[in-house]
Amino acid sequence: MTEAGRRPLLQIIVASTRPGRVGEPIARWFAGYAREHEGFDVEIVDLAEVDLPMFAEPEHPRHGRYTLDTTKAFSATIARADAFAIVHPEYNHSFTAPLKNAMDHLNQEWSGKPVAVLGYGGVAAGARATEAVLPVLLGLRMVPVAGTVPIPFAGQRVSGEGDQRVFTPAPETETGAQAALDGLAGWLDTLGLRGLR
Numbered sequence: 001m002t003e004a005g006r007r008p009l010l011q012i013i014v015a016s017t018r019p020g021r022v023g024e025p026i027a028r029w030f031a032g033y034a035r036e037h038e039g040f041d042v043e044i045v046d047l048a049e050v051d052l053p054m055f056a057e058p059e060h061p062r063h064g065r066y067t068l069d070t071t072k073a074f075s076a077t078i079a080r081a082d083a084f085a086i087v088h089p090e091y092n093h094s095f096t097a098p099l100k101n102a103m104d105h106l107n108q109e110w111s112g113k114p115v116a117v118l119g120y121g122g123v124a125a126g127a128r129a130t131e132a133v134l135p136v137l138l139g140l141r142m143v144p145v146a147g148t149v150p151i152p153f154a155g156q157r158v159s160g161e162g163d164q165r166v167f168t169p170a171p172e173t174e175t176g177a178q179a180a181l182d183g184l185a186g187w188l189d190t191l192g193l194r195g196l197r
């Protein structure tokens with residue numbers, strides 16, 4: 001539960017890990033957009049930086065009895081979130097292996113928390129990948145907000161170099177992002193998790 005006086009923490013999960021990924025500037029854009037939205041603290045969780053090994057815990061994660069320091073650290077990170085936004089590309093008609101690996105690592109830490117999904121890709125705008133990720137979220141008893149945010153030809157909307165790359169959204173992407181944030185805030189209210197300022 002969010003104690004009074006603390007704003008709910010929205011973590012933005014960056015699901016692509018390759019050098020030069022457009023997911024990173026998209027996540028930075030969405031983080032800025034979310035910070036303007038009343039009522040969230042915002043943190044980016046970049047799976048490239050988290051750098052989990054392939055899942056190698058002996059017990060089911062629902063027990064929370066982790067053996068690896070990497071899992072323990074990731075558990076502590078995800079446990080402190082109240083809501084999530086997943087920024088993911090489409091790879092071969094699905095979402096990324098690093099995202100599935102990260103989801104599989106934990107259980108209670110994800111459970112019961114609202115989640116917005118922002119998919120991107122080429123002409124298909126990440127839509128097939130988003131459709132594939134939704135059952136995984138439900139399997140973890142997460143609460144996907146209505147309305148996903150598909151971003152077509154995302155790479156064409158990124159300009160600049162290195163850390164300075166900027167994602168410029170289409171108007172409909174901004175509308176979708178706003179709806180996603182409203183959906184997250186609405187679920188936090190419904191779940192009684194919205195902290196008082």
Ligand SMILES: Cc1cc2nc3c(=O)[nH]c(=O)nc-3n(C[C@H](O)[C@H](O)[C@H](O)COP(=O)(O)O)c2cc1C
Nearest residue numbers: 016021022023089090091092093121122123124155
């Ligand atoms: C391994 C791989 C598979 C891909 N498969 C698809 C695909 O099935 N459908 C699609 O629309 N785009 C596909 N793409 C294009 C990516 O969605 C697009 O390049 C996106 O920007 C990649 O995200 P990233 O830069 O954050 O890694 C693929 C790209 C890669 C690297």
